[in-house]
Amino acid sequence: MLDFFFRLYYISNPPKVAAQSASSNPKPLKFGCLGAAKITPGALVNPSHTHPEVVLYAVAARDKARAEEFATKHGFQKAYGGSMGYQEMINDPEVDVIYNPLPNGLHFEWTMKALKGGKHVLLEKPATDTANEAAQIYALAERKGLVVLEAFHYRFHPAIQRVKAILDSKELGAITNISISLTAPSGTAKDDDIRWKYELGGGSTMDPGSYTVNALHYLASSNPSSVMKASAVPYSSAPEHKKVDQRFTATLAFENNIVGELYSNLNESRIFGIIPRIPKLTATVQCESGYIEIFNFLIPSYYHYITVAPSGGPRRTEKAYSFKGSAKGEDWWTTYRYQMEAFVDKVQGRTPQTWLEPQETIENMKWIEAIYDKDGFGSRPHSTYVFHDDKDTK
Numbered sequence: 443m444l445d446f447f448f449r450l451y452y453i454s455n456p457p458k459v460a461a462q463s464a465s466s467n468p469k470p471l472k473f474g475c476l477g478a479a480k481i482t483p484g485a486l487v488n489p490s491h492t493h494p495e496v497v498l499y500a501v502a503a504r505d506k507a508r509a510e511e512f513a514t515k516h517g518f519q520k521a522y523g524g525s526m527g528y529q530e531m532i533n534d535p536e537v538d539v540i541y542n543p544l545p546n547g548l549h550f551e552w553t554m555k556a557l558k559g560g561k562h563v564l565l566e567k568p569a570t571d572t573a574n575e576a577a578q579i580y581a582l583a584e585r586k587g588l589v590v591l592e593a594f595h596y597r598f599h600p601a602i603q604r605v606k607a608i609l610d611s612k613e614l615g616a617i618t619n620i621s622i623s624l625t626a627p628s629g630t631a632k633d634d635d636i637r638w639k640y641e642l643g644g645g646s647t648m649d650p651g652s653y654t655v656n657a658l659h660y661l662a663s664s665n666p667s668s669v670m671k672a673s674a675v676p677y678s679s680a681p682e683h684k685k686v687d688q689r690f691t692a693t694l695a696f697e698n699n700i701v702g703e704l705y706s707n708l709n710e711s712r713i714f715g716i717i718p719r720i721p722k723l724t725a726t727v728q729c730e731s732g733y734i735e736i737f738n739f740l741i742p743s744y745y746h747y748i749t750v751a752p753s754g755g756p757r758r759t760e761k762a763y764s765f766k767g768s769a770k771g772e773d774w775w776t777t778y779r780y781q782m783e784a785f786v787d788k789v790q791g792r793t794p795q796t797w798l799e800p801q802e803t804i805e806n807m808k809w810i811e812a813i814y815d816k817d818g819f820g821s822r823p824h825s826t827y828v829f830h831d832d833k834d835t836k
């Protein structure tokens with residue numbers, strides 16, 4: 443119990459370290475942040491306080507006053523605003539890295555523009571609306587020698603890596619079934635949220651669902667071979683919501699006989715319409731000789747537990763807040779802090795503790811699209827942005 447409060451305290455009040463000086467080797471990375479998004483304080487600002495190689499350099503918002511307010515509140519040195527603000531920040535020669543937490547439907551356009559401007563990109567999940575767009579991003583990044591990471595932060599935390607290590611050890615034998623659920627109570631995403639806008643890449647499969655797809659192929663150590671069945675429920679009966687799923691279920695097959703069952707609900711009903719249900723945040727893996735389950739694989743830094751239940755032997759509970767051995771980390775590091783460590787290591791030319799390879803992101807989008815195809819909702823719209831090396835068109 444004390445551990446829990448200790449972690450909670452340090453997650454909210456991390457012991458700040460000063461950024462290294464600009465003349466140090468390697469020099470710290472100056473981050474430019476697209477939009478004044480809700481996720482930015484947790485995913486970028488807070489982790490930056492304990493990373494000596496990260497500088498919160500600039501934020502750009504469509505409204506200059508909003509950008510300035512956000513910059514002052516969160517400690518960015520510079521604010522860009524207005525209709526050209528995003529592009530002007532990308533053009534700023536001081537910026538090394540662009541953080542892209544724009545609505546999903548704008549990820550492609552602004553990541554391509556950032557790469558074109560010679561910047562590395564930390565790109566929020568899901569990477570794009572389509573697999574084709576994700577492939578274009580990584581092709582350009584490779585050509586330019588730049589780093590792009592789809593921000594599946596939970597993958598950098600020791601908890602999910604411990605689950606994978608137990609599966610890989612074959613202690614429980616071969617995997618037969620993987621079942622992953624993520625839910626959020628109704629009202630978490632308000633009516634005007636980007637998650638309910640088809641044209642911005644909204645939908646439950648894109649949002650919590652993208653984690654379930656990612657965790658499925660990560661834990662299975664292979665990609666699915668088909669979507670056996672899938673169904674989804676629209677957010678409302680309004681015409682603009684007919685392709686926006688509030689929840690979905692899907693069953694996927696693998697060539698090695700694994701069956702994957704995914705569920706996400708971004709609008710889970712409340713008890714008596716008032717009391718939120720405890721979110722489902724669980725991945726359960728059935729194996730030939732037992733099962734393993736992790737509660738809270740998404741944000742394990744706060745609290746999680748891993749149940750390992752061999753068929754014949756006693757069941758045990760494990761927790762993994764930091765890595766055993768020499769890998770960097772503290773019990774109170776959030777998933778985003780672990781992710782930042784790996785991202786900065788990669789950009790600075792060091793070997794990250796773990797990484798998400800381009801092909802994995804491309805596959806993730808492919809299977810999200812395949813689920814939408816099967817349940818009849820269809821892929822989110824392909825961006826209208828067309829990339830040209832010399833000039834951009836829209």
Ligand SMILES: NC(=O)C1=CN([C@@H]2O[C@H](COP(=O)(O)OP(=O)(O)OC[C@H]3O[C@@H](n4cnc5c(N)ncnc54)[C@H](OP(=O)(O)O)[C@@H]3O)[C@@H](O)[C@H]2O)C=CC1
Binds near residue numbers: 481505595
């Ligand atoms: N890694 C994680 O744990 C999480 C990741 N995410 C991901 O981050 C992204 C942002 O999510 P979230 O922070 O909740 O979103 P917000 O709605 O808070 O932020 C989106 C930002 O996009 C900008 N924007 C630009 N064009 C538009 C437009 N046409 N409509 C609406 N916004 C626009 C806005 O910037 P401006 O300030 O310029 O107006 C806004 O600040 C999504 O891709 C989401 O999937 C979200 C939550 C958690």
Ligand SMILES: O=C1OC[C@@H](O)[C@H](O)[C@H]1O
Binds near residue numbers: 626649650
């Ligand atoms: O990335 C996310 O993680 C948690 C979800 O509830 C949220 O909607 C999503 O954007």
